[in-house]
Amino acid sequence: MSSSSSSSSSxxxxxxxxxxxxxxxLGALASTYLRPAKTVRKDLIPFLSSQGKAxxxxxxxxSDHDHAHVDYHFERISHEDARERSKAFAxxxxxxxxxxxxxxxxxxxxIIENCIEAAGTAPSGAHTQPWxxxxxxxxALKEQIRQAVEIEEEVNYQRRMNKVWVGECNIxxxxxxxxxxxxxxxxxxxxxxxxxxxxxxxxxxxxxxxxYPEQSCGIASGLLITALxxxxxxxxTSTPMGAESKIRTILGRPANEKVxxxxxxxxxxxxxxxxxxxxxxxxxxxxxxxQLY
Amino acid sequence: MSSSSSSSSSxxxxxxxxxxxxxxxLGALASTYLRPAKTVRKDLIPFLSSQGKAxxxxxxxxSDHDHAHVDYHFERISHEDARERSKAFAxxxxxxxxxxxxxxxxxxxxIIENCIEAAGTAPSGAHTQPWxxxxxxxxALKEQIRQAVEIEEEVNYQRRMNKVWVGECNIxxxxxxxxxxxxxxxxxxxxxxxxxxxxxxxxxxxxxxxxYPEQSCGIASGLLITALxxxxxxxxTSTPMGAESKIRTILGRPANEKVxxxxxxxxxxxxxxxxxxxxxxxxxxxxxxxQLY
Numbered sequence: 001m002s003s004s005s006s007s008s009s010s011x012x013x014x015x016x017x018x019x020x021x022x023x024x025x026l027g028a029l030a031s032t033y034l035r036p037a038k039t040v041r042k043d044l045i046p047f048l049s050s051q052g053k054a055x056x057x058x059x060x061x062x063s064d065h066d067h068a069h070v071d072y073h074f075e076r077i078s079h080e081d082a083r084e085r086s087k088a089f090a091x092x093x094x095x096x097x098x099x100x101x102x103x104x105x106x107x108x109x110x111i112i113e114n115c116i117e118a119a120g121t122a123p124s125g126a127h128t129q130p131w132x133x134x135x136x137x138x139x140a141l142k143e144q145i146r147q148a149v150e151i152e153e154e155v156n157y158q159r160r161m162n163k164v165w166v167g168e169c170n171i172x173x174x175x176x177x178x179x180x181x182x183x184x185x186x187x188x189x190x191x192x193x194x195x196x197x198x199x200x201x202x203x204x205x206x207x208x209x210x211x212y213p214e215q216s217c218g219i220a221s222g223l224l225i226t227a228l229x230x231x232x233x234x235x236x237t238s239t240p241m242g243a244e245s246k247i248r249t250i251l252g253r254p255a256n257e258k259v260x261x262x263x264x265x266x267x268x269x270x271x272x273x274x275x276x277x278x279x280x281x282x283x284x285x286x287x288x289x290x291q292l293y
Numbered sequence: 294m295s296s297s298s299s300s301s302s303s304x305x306x307x308x309x310x311x312x313x314x315x316x317x318x319l320g321a322l323a324s325t326y327l328r329p330a331k332t333v334r335k336d337l338i339p340f341l342s343s344q345g346k347a348x349x350x351x352x353x354x355x356s357d358h359d360h361a362h363v364d365y366h367f368e369r370i371s372h373e374d375a376r377e378r379s380k381a382f383a384x385x386x387x388x389x390x391x392x393x394x395x396x397x398x399x400x401x402x403x404i405i406e407n408c409i410e411a412a413g414t415a416p417s418g419a420h421t422q423p424w425x426x427x428x429x430x431x432x433a434l435k436e437q438i439r440q441a442v443e444i445e446e447e448v449n450y451q452r453r454m455n456k457v458w459v460g461e462c463n464i465x466x467x468x469x470x471x472x473x474x475x476x477x478x479x480x481x482x483x484x485x486x487x488x489x490x491x492x493x494x495x496x497x498x499x500x501x502x503x504x505y506p507e508q509s510c511g512i513a514s515g516l517l518i519t520a521l522x523x524x525x526x527x528x529x530t531s532t533p534m535g536a537e538s539k540i541r542t543i544l545g546r547p548a549n550e551k552v553x554x555x556x557x558x559x560x561x562x563x564x565x566x567x568x569x570x571x572x573x574x575x576x577x578x579x580x581x582x583x584q585l586y
Contacts, residue, residue, distance in 0.1 A: 069566035072392065076560070077525045079401050086407035086524040093414040093516060099365065108372050109585065114379035116583045120576055121386040122515065123530045129577050136586045212532055215554065218511010219518060219530065222415060223386060226519050231379040232370045237416045237512065239505055251586060261508065267369070273362035283413055284422050290409045292402065293429045293544060 093226070094283070099234040101272035102188035102264055109137070111231050112190055112265065119224035125211030130197040131220045131260075134251045137190055144250050145193075145243075146185035149262070152242030153180035184236065188264035192235075194221055195253055196260040217260045228265060234272075238262045386519070387576070392527040394565035395481035395557055402430070404524050405483060405558065412517035418504030423490040424513045424553075427544045430483055437543050438486075438536075439478035442555070445535035446473035477529065481557035485528075487514055488546055489553040510553045521558060527565075531555045 077085075116133045124130060136142055185191060196217040200208040221237065228235050240247060244259040370378075409426045417423060429435055478484060489510040493501040514530065521528050533540060537552040 068569045070569040072390065072394070072561050072565045072567045074527065074561045074565070079404065082404050082524045082526075083401065083407070086404050086411070086520065089520050089523045090407045090411040090414070093411045093520075096414060097365065098416045101365070108376065111372065111375050111379050113579065113583070114376070114383045117579060118379070118383040118386045120579070120582045121383070121389060123391045123518070125532070129582065131582060133583045134586055135583065138586055141586050214507045215511050215514070215530070215532065218508050219515040221508070222512040222515015222517075223519060224515075225416070225512060226516060227379065227382050227386075230382045231375045233375075234367065237508070239418070239508065268365050268367045272365045272367070274365045276361045276363040286406065286410060286413070289413045289422065289424060290406070290426045290428065293427055293431055293434050 093229065096225070096229045097234075097274045098236045099268055099272060099274060100184050100236055101269040102184050102234070102266040103269045103272075104187055104189060105267050106189050107233060107266055109135075111233070112192070115224060115227035115231055115233075116192075118227035119220045122216065122220035122223050124216035124220075125213070128197075128200065128210045128213075128216070130200075130210040130213040131217050132195040132197065132253065132257060133224075134193040134195060134253065135190055136193060136251070139186070141250060142186045142188075142191055145191060145240075145247055145262070146182055148243040148246040148250065149182055149185060149240045150180055152240065152246075153182065156180070156241050182238075184264040185262070187269070188266040190265040192224070192263040192265055193247060193251060193259055194224070194261040194263065195248070195257040197257050199256050201254070201256060221261055221263075224263075233265055234268050235263045235265045238264075386522065389518070389522045390527075390567045391529045392561055392565060392567060393477050393529055394562040395477050395527070395559040396562045396565075397480050397482060398560050399482050400526060400559055402428075404526070405485070408517060408520035408524055408526075409485075411520035412513045415509065415513035415516050417509035417513075418506070421490075421493065421503045421506075421509070423493075423503040423506040424510050425488040425490065425546065425550060426517075427486040427488060427546065428483055429486060429544070432479070434543060435479045435484055438484060438533075438540055438555070439475055441536040441539040441543065442475055442478060442533045443473055445533065445539070446475065449473070449534050475531075477557040478555070480562070481559035483558040485517070485556040485558055486540060486544060486552055487517070487554040487556065488541070488550040490550050492549050494547070494549060514554055514556075517556075526558055527561050528556045528558045531557075 112135055116135065119133065120129070120131070122129075122131070136145065194217060196213050197210050198213060199210050202208050225235060225237065238261065240259060240262050247259050247262070248255075248257060405428055409428065412426065413422070413424070415422075415424070429438065487510060489506050490503050491506060492503050495501055518528060518530065531554070533552060533555050540552050540555070541548075541550060
């Protein structure tokens with residue numbers, strides 16, 4: 001399957017654009033956003049890297065078809081287009097902020113589900129996909145989670161965390177009078193709880209290893225954050241230290257899973273704020289995070 | 294600052310589209326891809342969530358301006374637009390595959406740098422940003438890294454990894470005759486080594502804590518993978534078990550950093566292949582990774 005700009009269009013401007021610009025793929029991408037269609041078709045995706053058909057190539061020497069390699073179809077765009085896309089993407093992500101103040105306005109569930117689907121495309125150690133996304137919408141469950149988090153967070157601030165950490169966190173949350181109070185966990189229409197599997201359990205009860213679950217779930221969470229931002233939603237990656245097993249129990253998840261991240265998701269409150277940062281504080285400059293060798 | 298479709302355009306079709314579609318933001322996004330401009334302007338970004346000016350709000354009670362909260366400017370798009378964008382993004386990420394076969398064709402460095410910049414926008418524990426991206430282009434260094442990885446990988450396969458794991462990995466790499474040989478580490482024009490800081494060291498030598506570096510680096514790596522895919526580049530998230538400290542030494546990185554991921558980056562080899570997977574094997578279906586509560 002390959003991207004095409006010759007697909008029929010019910011929206012004339014999109015069609016004009018698609019045929020006018022150089023590069024069918026980019027025209028097709030533009031059409032995605034211009035077109036009022038209800039469903040997104042695969043031929044509207046900017047470029048493809050599908051696995052193609054099951055054509056066993058010379059690099060495959062497995063006797064079992066299921067373990068064979070197949071041709072990798074990869075559609076190239078120009079360096080100039082890649083440059084512009086990459087710059088736009090970086091600028092786009094720069095606009096994201098972690099948010100602690102949410103409106104209780106609802107968000108259609110299917111938008112959340114699309115973001116979960118995007119997160120589920122992450123690579124993982126030995127393709128074990130050791131993640132599970134609990135999307136919590138029920139008010140009573142959000143309240144239970146919030147209570148579990150707040151009880152443990154008070155302990156964290158008073159005993160578990162060292163004084164330096166408490167000081168730093170207070171700065172980050174702008175010296176809120178009670179930093180362990182987490183209204184966002186009930187105000188936001190959703191909490192997404194990212195669960196990490198430490199190992200798998202086969203249907204017959206035997207234990208099966210999972211490789212690099214920490215990295216794998218981190219990457220999937222990165223995809224999720226990007227997908228939510230792309231869907232015009234705000235979130236916060238929080239870590240409910242001490243409350244992990246309580247939350248797992250509230251959600252009825254099995255013992256081989258552990259809470260990895262707790263993410264309120266929704267729209268910002270009308271009076272929502274974010275910590276003020278100078279340009280230097282907002283994010284480290286490239287010279288502090290990157291070197292060419 | 295807000296997005297605008299009234300910005301001057303030297304490209305008439307883009308301007309027509311921007312004024313014709315409902316929603317300036319989406320029109321502006323389309324223009325990003327249609328417009329042949331050399332630089333991406335902020336008014337071409339689909340929507341903004343900038344921190345605004347340093348207006349201290351009622352939620353801020355810090356006496357120090359630098360720790361105050363400021364209004365959060367968030368530009369809303371319609372649910373319908375968010376739905377279409379979220380679906381397109383999921384479809385787009387579905388096209389990504391981890392790749393082991395690279396062309397040695399060069400990639401302009403600034404495209405790689407844009408992707409690193411995108412990765413650096415990740416959230417992190419207490420905003421400590423505990424990541425560092427080593428972009429390795431020098432052939433001799435790539436060769437040294439490859440040697441370090443291959444020596445240790447042979448040990449991994451023979452001693453460190455259990456037999457089950459070796460079997461599973463062999464399936465994944467399609468029973469390559471010598472799974473510990475990693476040609477992609479020298480064939481690809483770049484290796485990006487993601488370093489994770491376990492703690493910081495202040496200019497005066499004192500140790501400073503870093504919080505949740507594992508999750509933070511995972512999320513940043515997720516952003517990086519997405520950015521590379523968006524820039525039409527292939528990669529592979531590999532973990533050089535046993536070779537971490539050698540690689541750190543090769544790159545001259547400090548002892549408080551550890552290799553988190555090793556990512557070859559480039560274009561697929563002309564005869565590049567990926568493991569064949571049925572639809573069910575390619576990625577877990579939503580029912581296996583998600584539940585609504």
